Amino acid sequence: MNIVVLVKQVPDSGSERKLDPADNTVARAAADNVINEMDEYAIEEALTIKEAQGGEVTVLTVGPDSATDAIRKALSMGADKAVHVVDDAIHGSCAVQTSAVIAAALGQMEYDLVMCGAEATDAQLSVMPALLAERLGLPQLSGARKVTIEGGTAKVERQTDGGFWALEAPLPAIISTWDTINEPRYPSFKGIMAAKKKPVETRSLADLGLDAGSVGLASATSKVLDFAGRPPKGEGVKVTDEGDGAQKFVDYLAGQKIV
């Protein structure tokens, strides 16, 4: 079972994140960049499948030079090798353009399964599995909370608000995973030491047979026109108890869909 896991480096969702006022793209240079948290679950699931069924796990990343840190983490966790698509022209690409780059890279790889996190914590579009499925003509099993691979078939439980859907599709397929699926392992020190010897191939747009004009901010299908910081936290809701405090409290929780 050869699995390609799509990994994205994103600004740490736990620290302050900014857009670059020069072109309204994500300010990556000054950010505390980490592997997209949701991708770690996909890596873990891919490693678990590999450990049970054999095969190889390859990491595929599109991103600047600094994205090697995210690749190294994935390799430390146990992935076997990596492909890093890096090209200055890709900066500012929209999801549609990025999916063309990923699809072209996948076209040069052999795989039974493509896995990724259900969303990236920077833009949170969650559209990549669908875009890739369309471009590659593959079935997509998105939002999985459970994955089973049997013979040539992938079965997943797709997480929904009220429960799950049981889905299956023939391989090769694209599966995206939520953070309910497993508990990603920490890289062991042996894994960290082994990672530096694992092969990382870099590809440019030219290597993938893509025209630089087809990607990047200038020809993106969507652009951020303007942005503003999150408004400061409000005062909250104050409820005066006039004998019906409990009811008001429950009404509030219900209104927020908390209960």
Added chain:
Amino acid sequence: MLDYRLSDETESLRTTVREFAQEVIAPQIGEFYERDEFPTEIVRQMGELGLFGLPFPEEYGGGGGTYFDLCVALEELARVDSSMAITVEAGVSLGAMPIFRFGTEEQKREWLPRLCAGEALGAFGLTEAGGGSDAGSTRTTARLEDGHWVINGSKAFITNSGTDLTELVTVTAVTGDKPQGGKEISAIIVPSGTPGFSVGKRYSKVGWNASDTRELSFDDCRVPEENLVGQRGRGFAQFLSILDEGRIAISALSVGLAQGCVDESIKYAAEREAFGQPIGRNQAIQFMIADMEVRASTARLAYYRAAEKMLRGEPFRREASIAKLYSSEVAMDNARYATQVHGGYGFMNEFPVGRFYRDAKILEIGEGTSEVQRMLIARDLGVG
């Protein structure tokens, strides 16, 4: 050349241990500490991370890293909790290191893979109730009888000696008299569960409460003659030769605690409001935290310097003593100031700084007291 940047691998290790400490240790260690309980499952997980095998070669199941890698990991553990840091420190420096340095090939093959994996813990039984660093005061004896050592005596303050994972204790004992006079002291492996070897109950300690520290006693305890570690009569000298590097490890642990005090104080100063604003707006608080950061940073440089000399194979005894002395006092100072920043809550066990305060004092005592370090430094300078 001057370059204290960490290699990519050491930096990855540091990040991983930091995440592990924050996500796995921090949420649950307070309860273990309160209950005076050794968190076996956390220790197993630290084993899976490879922390117990860091400085040992891969052929014995180690990670193939350096002693400095171990120090960096200890610093990040102690930044969150010292009980877990000292458990790793003792497991490596006292449990596995004597066997790795002085053991026979058979002893290494038998013990190191499980010790490196953290599946088994080893302890070192040197100290006795009557004295710590004074070899002459050793009272435990081992006499050779029919191809077996017969051990009698007791040991005090032995870390990792009675956990569910403990599988051996290396014990120092008097095995005879030296030809030139004085006691001949040797080190002998005693597997856990050997008849005649009993492990006492856990001490009630001021700090490090989630770590395991016990009294051991030996009553005609018999182990095979080949359990001797290294040369007969060199038991104490061997131990002294690995003491210097242990001081760098304790220094790293102290720096971690000192840095943890900074982390917690920054967080608290931003959250806690008094007189309508966060207390961090007050210069008194700002200066305390700035001073804490200065101390932690300079103490880190001290242990980096000692480790750098050690890795280059140069003598590092003075630097190790300087690092240990300075960083343990820094840990104590920062724990005092961090508690002060927290005010009344600093005296409550629900905040980590209370734990840091209780854990700091032992750093000025263990692995050579501050007075021993000053004596060693002065002696090295040719004073007196």
